[in-house]
Amino acid sequence: MVETVYQVFVSSTYADLKEQRRHVSETLAKAGYIPSGMELFPAADQQQLEFIKRVIDRCDYYVVVVGGRYGSLADENISFTEKEYEYALEKGIPVLAFLHASPDDIPAGKTDQDAQKAIKLRSFRDRLATGRMIDQWTDPHELCTKVVIAVAQAVNLKPGKGWIRGDQAIDPKILQELERTRIEYSALKARLQEIDRDIVTFPEHLAGPDDYLEFAITHEKEIVGSARYQIRELFTSIFEFLVRQDSESNIRIFLASKWANENNVASNNRYFYLVSETDAKTIRSHLESFGLMQLTRQAHEYMTFDQPRKEVYVAWSITHKGRRYMASLSAVIKTPRQGCPDKT
Numbered sequence: 543m544v545e546t547v548y549q550v551f552v553s554s555t556y557a558d559l560k561e562q563r564r565h566v567s568e569t570l571a572k573a574g575y576i577p578s579g580m581e582l583f584p585a586a587d588q589q590q591l592e593f594i595k596r597v598i599d600r601c602d603y604y605v606v607v608v609g610g611r612y613g614s615l616a617d618e619n620i621s622f623t624e625k626e627y628e629y630a631l632e633k634g635i636p637v638l639a640f641l642h643a644s645p646d647d648i649p650a651g652k653t654d655q656d657a658q659k660a661i662k663l664r665s666f667r668d669r670l671a672t673g674r675m676i677d678q679w680t681d682p683h684e685l686c687t688k689v690v691i692a693v694a695q696a697v698n699l700k701p702g703k704g705w706i707r708g709d710q711a712i713d714p715k716i717l718q719e720l721e722r723t724r725i726e727y728s729a730l731k732a733r734l735q736e737i738d739r740d741i742v743t744f745p746e747h748l749a750g751p752d753d754y755l756e757f758a759i760t761h762e763k764e765i766v767g768s769a770r771y772q773i774r775e776l777f778t779s780i781f782e783f784l785v786r787q788d789s790e791s792n793i794r795i796f797l798a799s800k801w802a803n804e805n806n807v808a809s810n811n812r813y814f815y816l817v818s819e820t821d822a823k824t825i826r827s828h829l830e831s832f833g834l835m836q837l838t839r840q841a842h843e844y845m846t847f848d849q850p851r852k853e854v855y856v857a858w859s860i861t862h863k864g865r866r867y868m869a870s871l872s873a874v875i876k877t878p879r880q881g882c883p884d885k886t
């Protein structure tokens with residue numbers, strides 16, 4: 543099992559809280575954390591602050607301990623400690639704040655004598671106490687206990703990235719191989735989806751393209767005959783109507799005209815025949831269930847007595863699957879090549 547160790551940055555003003563920071567860092571180390579503190583690099587100038595920011599970037603949690611001093615000022619008259627706090631917030635690192643419970647009881651030598659800094663300290667304390675749970679302390683031992691408990695709770699609530707031993711880490715070559723495999727898998731998946739889209743299939747429980755549909759032919763609302771066609775032939779015969787998004791009434795006339803022509807009905811009466819309305823809906827529903835066509839709303843514009851008119855109608859329209867199916871029916875089938883005779 544890979545063991546994760548979390549890094550904790552301990553921040554405070556430098557000289558007045560030196561002893562408290564030492565105790566906190568030692569206690570965190572004994573509890574299995576990696577403390578990063580001010581002892582190694584107290585922020586005293588802007589260049590040092592930039593270095594500390596890089597250390598904070600590697601930490602999982604940020605602990606700030608506040609006593610009786612505001613600390614040295616950086617730019618914008620903000621202390622280095624508050625600058626570190628702002629940076630931790632900016633990076634989304636969980637902040638754990640510990641404020642002295644009795645700042646008025648802190649010895650004068652460890653408090654700000656500058657009135658402006660004292661005001662800034664109160665403002666900083668108020669800022670830390672806003673929007674988060676804080677804890678208070680009075681002596682180093684109490685502070686250490688509260689810090690360790692708070693860090694453990696933060697790990698449970700919001701585990702950081704942490705550190706692992708080098709011999710437990712995944713070999714970068716394995717990660718590269720996993721990434722290459724992931725990319726190949728994604729490409730293969732996309733290719734399979736393309737193949738699936740290229741194969742035109744139909745629901746197995748429905749009558750297929752080779753099966754027949756029979757429908758009634760009417761003349762002046764009277765049934766005068768019946769037609770029977772393969773579903774494939776029906777689709778191919780009305781394909782151009784679907785491409786130009788023609789109306790159902792025109793398709794009813796066309797199919798009835800096709801029947802009349804095949805049955806030698808007098809040409810002057812041919813266009814008065816219709817596929818029955820009920821059977822036209824059956825044909826439409828079947829082709830829709832195959833995904834070969836869909837209903838769309840269309841508009842036909844024309845002039846009547848020099849006045850523009852618009853007629854809105856529901857059209858039978860081809861789908862992408864319908865186009866692919868027609869293309870597959872119309873494509874030339876590859877035939878085996880005949881061998882060339884040997885030359886003698």
